[in-house]
Amino acid sequence: MFPVYLTEGYRSFLLDRFPTERRRFAQLASSQNPEILVISCCDSRVSPSAIFNAGPGELFTIRNVANLVPVYQPDGQYHGTSAALEFAVQALEVKHIVVLGHATCGGIKAYANKAKPLSPGDFIGKWVSLVGQAEGKAGDPGAPDYLTKLEHAVVVQSMENLLTFPFVKERVDDGRLEIHGAHFGVASGSLLVRDPETGAFKPPIDTTGQAVRSVAAIACE
Numbered sequence: 001m002f003p004v005y006l007t008e009g010y011r012s013f014l015l016d017r018f019p020t021e022r023r024r025f026a027q028l029a030s031s032q033n034p035e036i037l038v039i040s041c042c043d044s045r046v047s048p049s050a051i052f053n054a055g056p057g058e059l060f061t062i063r064n065v066a067n068l069v070p071v072y073q074p075d076g077q078y079h080g081t082s083a084a085l086e087f088a089v090q091a092l093e094v095k096h097i098v099v100l101g102h103a104t105c106g107g108i109k110a111y112a113n114k115a116k117p118l119s120p121g122d123f124i125g126k127w128v129s130l131v132g133q134a135e136g137k138a139g140d141p142g143a144p145d146y147l148t149k150l151e152h153a154v155v156v157q158s159m160e161n162l163l164t165f166p167f168v169k170e171r172v173d174d175g176r177l178e179i180h181g182a183h184f185g186v187a188s189g190s191l192l193v194r195d196p197e198t199g200a201f202k203p204p205i206d207t208t209g210q211a212v213r214s215v216a217a218i219a220c221e
């Protein structure tokens with residue numbers, strides 16, 4: 001049986017949301033033209049559309065375990081993340097790519113704790129081994145905030161790996177494409193964005209120059 005949760009959710013969508021966005025969906029029927037690609041984790045708590053309050057057609061999204069981007073590897077094998085990236089950049093010509101990490105990422109934590117096997121299957125251990133590329137950027141593994149630093153380092157590693165794709169590098173170099181890093185706090189609702197100058201993760205700045213901070217983040221200051 002199709003999950004009741006989904007049937008009821010769809011009913012709410014039809015009654016509440018679809019009527020208000022009917023025109024948008026009609027416009028989108030023939031084509032999509034998102035300007036932003038978000039690469040985020042599969043984690044059910046980290047929904048880019050919810051975090052950025054985005055409507056239909058506004059975000060092209062790639063989700064995989066631990067928001068990882070492998071290096072460019074044109075070897076004739078099946079590369080889901082690379083294929084979606086290629087489509088977003090070359091066909092949709094997105095202007096921004098946001099790598100969105102998050103707090104308490106299970107994939108990154110499992111790698112850091114060397115929790116093997118990560119699953120009884122054939123794929124996740126190999127995939128999460130990509131976290132190893134970022135280990136050297138995360139500092140002392142014994143530090144209390146090591147996992148957060150490793151989550152940030154994975155975002156940076158994915159940003160660097162994006163540049164190994166020739167079609168990404170070319171567009172970044174000539175200014176048609178920007179790559180950004182961000183990290184979502186889950187419990188706090190806080191979003192931190194990587195400062196390209198310093199490499200620090202900080203609250204985003206709005207058009208008035210004000211930092212946009214969650215209530216929980218302000219309470220911690």
Ligand SMILES: [Zn+2]
Nearest residue numbers: 041043105106
């Ligand atoms: Zn995750």
